[in-house]
Amino acid sequence: MAFPTHDEIEQCVSPTVSSYGMDVEYVRVHRAGKKSVVAIAVGADTAPGSDDLEALSRELSQLLDDKEEAGEMNFGPGYTLEVTTPGVDFPLTLPRHWRRHRYRAVRIEEEGRTSTWRIGDLKEEDGQARVVLVSREKKPSIRMMEVAPSRPGVVEIEFAHIPEAERELCALSFDDAEERQGHDK
Structure with a gap:
């Protein structure tokens, strides 16, 4: 199975992100040595706090681990998950x-x-x-x-x-x- 695309990751995580009252703003994946970094930026009408981001990160990590264990996704030798907000320089498009x-x-x-x-x-x-x-x-x-x-x-x-x-x-x-x-x- 090939490494999941940005769209596949977004489709997988969106229901969980939505359950926290947030939206997926972007998914970025890049290599970091043998492993990969999966960065997911989320936004909400009320800026998420660090506790919210930490809880969401734990849940998404478990979700992606479960998908990999079930053979539905393959992150290769491993991945690091980063859940963050887009940042002030993120373009306003929507x-x-x-x-x-x-x-x-x-x-x-x-x-x-x-x-x-x-x-x-x-x-x-x-x-x-x-x-x-x-x-x-x-x-x-x-x-x-x-x-x-x-x-x-x-x-x-x-x-x-x-x-x-x-x-x-x-x-x-x-x-x-x-x-x-x-x-x-």
Whole structure:
């Protein structure tokens, strides 16, 4: 039996990850000498704590060991399992990524230009997702953007408090922000 693919590992572990209220963000496998490292990054609406990650890691390790023992997967001479969160530089490509980072500053590249915005509310309907973005200029303004993997955002690290004007605009519901955007034109 061949070494399992990323997709096979993800399909195997997803039900267990979901039972913890989390999503599999990515699976990466790389060789580390004779053994392999299987890295599984998980995310949730509320950031998982170290105790949650440790419990999930133990359960996934047992699951993968059981699959290998049953002959359903083969990790070769052995593997090391790493269960982690994606990290701050993980690109925001799916609606859940944007929703989980509300109020955070995000860098977006469009048409060769980079701009920084603050994430507001998200609306998902008909397979489409749009996010409210608040400019970080002296007079904050609202913009709506479709969420698409082709237009990822990357969270910016901030050490200062969010300016109150930006916070107020980000706190608006999607519909209220859309109405306000119409009035500001």
